[in-house]
Amino acid sequence: METIRTINPIQLHLLEMFRYSESEQMMSDLKEVLADFYAKQVQQEADRLWEKGDLNGEAIEKILNEHWRTPYNTAR
Secondary structure (H helix, E strand, C coil), X not given: CCXXXXXXXHHHHHHHHHCCCCCHHHHHHHHHHHHHHHHHHHHHHHHHHXXXXXXXXXXXXXXXXXXXXXXXXXXC
């Protein structure tokens, strides 16, 4: 069964805004603004978790040492 996805209000607004982008430079500038926005959101959440005690030096060290790659299937 196929899932039907809809565009949320933020996506719709961004699509409407991108309609006015007339150059690669404008697109690049908008991408930078969005990247800065999301970087700020991530930093605020990290700060919140740090203040709450859910994030600390030990948790960060664990994340840094985590193996994220998908394991290879060696049973061939």
